[in-house]
Amino acid sequence: MRDSPEIAIFIARMPGIDAWGHLTALLSEEEQVRLERLISERSKAHFVFGRHLLRIALSRHFRTPTEQWEFKIDKLGKPRVLSPQSLNGVRFSLSHTEGLVGCAISPDYEVGLDVENLRHLPDAEALAQIIMSTEELAAATRPVSSRTLLRLWTAKESYVKALGTGFLVEPSEVSFEYHNDNPSLLRRVSCDTARSWRFESHYPASGYVATLAHSGPDHVGISTAWVDLIDAENHNPG
Ligand SMILES: CC(C)(COP(=O)(O)OP(=O)(O)OC[C@H]1O[C@@H](n2cnc3c(N)ncnc32)[C@H](O)[C@@H]1OP(=O)(O)O)[C@@H](O)C(=O)NCCC(=O)NCCS
Known part of the structure; x- marks a missing residue:
């Protein structure tokens, strides 16, 4: 039996939409370009906090420093892991809604997560x-x-x-x-x-609903953890 769950969900409260500025240094060049193209402050905040949560979640789960994660977008638009190369088979799915951001990650199975307020x-x-x-x-x-x-x-x-x-x-x-x-x-x-x-x-959380889709078997191990996006400690893999 493995000690980490086969699918891990990480959820975070979205900090205020004016609180993302200091996090842009954590984005890759490609992500910085995408950020600049987004028009509303809300979209920018959702994008930055989403990528921030994703890096924290992946780093915790795979014990890899946050700055090593880079992503590419496949031909249908789904983001995938580009780096570290040894982990590019890892699957994840990201979702943001008013006030909350979530991601599901799995080394084994395809996943899709959507959260709505x-x-x-x-x-x-x-x-x-x-x-x-x-x-x-x-x-x-x-x-x-x-x-x-x-x-x-x-x-x-x-x-x-x-x-x-x-x-x-x-x-x-x-x-x-x-x-x-x-x-x-x-x-x-x-x-x-x-x-x-x-x-x-x-x-x-109260006032939110989410669905996880996955390609794993019945009774697959699924964990849920909360992340504090403005807590600097979370930047380090656990
Ligand atoms: C992918 C889609 C379902 C996401 O839904 P959403 O309500 O915008 O937003 P969510 O916050 O739940 O999810 C967004 C995340 O989904 C992920 N995503 C985007 N395209 C994806 C795809 N093809 N497959 C899987 N995940 C995808 C991304 O991680 C994105 O976040 P990011 O841009 O910050 O990295 C939706 O945007 C979509 O289908 N877009 C393409 C077609 C379209 O624009 N149709 C218009 C009206 S239906």
């Missing part, structure tokens, strides 16, 4: 018609609640992030059903035939 969606029923599949709409209690829709949204995003396609696929093409609060795939995208996927709902 639970909020009132004034147009929930109209959104449901766009993002829900015919099977999901038929099974849903109407009108569809914001909570139901946001939880389902995280399932769909976790899947397309695990696949690496992002929403090049229509959300309504994918179908989920829920058993004991966990989603399972009822209809997958046509290009995905080989792997079996498992999904878990998570509630990392």
